[in-house]
Amino acid sequence: MRVVFGLVLMLGLGLAGFAVYMAKSYIDGYQRQLAAERQQRAPNIETVDIYVANRALKYGEALDKDAVRLTAFPKNSLPEGVFRTSEELFPEGEAVKRRALRRMEPNEAILAVKVTAPGEEVGITSQLERGMRAFAIKVDVSSGVSGFLRPGDTIDVYWTGSIGGNNLRTEGNSTGEVTKLIETGVKLIAVDQVADMDMSEAVIARTVTVAAKPQQVAALAQAQSTGRLSLSLVGALDDTVAEAIEVDQHRLLGITAEAVIEQAPVSETCTIRTRRGAEVIVTPIPCTN
Known part of the structure; x- marks a missing residue:
């Protein structure tokens, strides 16, 4: 009886082990197939x-x-x-x-x-590209876009001043007090003594520093010494090219100059009057100056 019981026990253990082996083989095979499918789906x-x-x-x-x-x-x-x-x-x-x-x-x-x-x-020297120079422009609340300028912004520069007398005119045929766009797409690299592009608070600056070529620096220096400079902030995604802009008082108010009509010269006739009794005789003669 004990022998029979031992044989049954050994047979049961063998069947249980075989079942575990088959289950493990099935699970391992399923996991390998799943990993292969995931690898095929994943982008290389x-x-x-x-x-x-x-x-x-x-x-x-x-x-x-x-x-x-x-x-x-x-x-x-x-x-x-x-x-x-x-x-x-x-x-x-x-x-x-x-x-x-x-x-x-x-x-x-x-x-x-x-x-x-x-x-x-x-500092600002680290932000200057090859061939560029730093130039400071004096600004106030109105000319400095009310403190909304930040390092890294792009600006347009306008000059306002008088072109003087002696019948002088600009390229736009303006006279008197004139406002003209003199530089476009100028990069701002500092506001006062701050070059941090991440500054968030509004600052009413007294000076701003721009990066410009030597020829532009000369033009800005001449413009600043002969008139008033105003800045206009350009949008971050604006890639348009500004046209030549020039406005004087006549264009601002829509005043047009009256056309001068030249009159044809009137021919001059010279005469001499001679009285013969009660009769007056008019005789044409050549005119002399």
């Missing part, structure tokens, strides 16, 4: 490692290895000016740091346009 995106901000970075903050980290980024969507290696971001070692030129949020890509060169301090 090639990535590269680039440096991103590890935390929120403020304007002027120095970048060190704790402030940045490497992360995978799609290669086809790679922006221009990224840093892919530590040697690119810190070419002179971590002791010579770059600084942030604008606010950056966590996980935002570190780009060359957002940071200074290694060891360079934050």
Whole structure:
């Protein structure tokens, strides 16, 4: 009896083990098929490692290895000016740091346009492109767009002044007090002594600094010394080219000059009168001056 019981027990254990083995094989096969299907559905995106901000970075903050980290980024969507290696971001070692030129949020890509060169301090010189110069323009509440100007904005510059006497006229045939658009699409790089593009509060500035070519600097200096300059803020997405604009008092009020009608010269007739008794004789003679 004991032998029969032992055989039955061994048979039961064998059947149970076989059932567990079959179930495990079925589950493993199902999981392999599911993983293969997911792999086929997933897009094959090639990535590269680039440096991103590890935390929120403020304007002027120095970048060190704790402030940045490497992360995978799609290669086809790679922006221009990224840093892919530590040697690119810190070419002179971590002791010579770059600084942030604008606010950056966590996980935002570190780009060359957002940071200074290694060891360079934050200032307007870092925002001047090759061939450009910084020029300061005096402004007030009215000429400075009521304090809504920010570094990085684009502006148009208008000149208002008198062209003087001696029948002088401008290219637009204006006379007297004239307002004219003299420069368009000028980049603003500082408001007073602040070059932070992330400044949020309105500032009634006394001066603004623009980036301009040497010829433009000369024109702006001459205009500022001979009249009043006013600034006009250009929209961030505005890519139109401003036409030549010139307005004087006559154009503003719609006054047109009266046409001068030249009269034909009247021929001059010279005569001599001779009296013969009661009769007067009129005789034509050549006119002399």
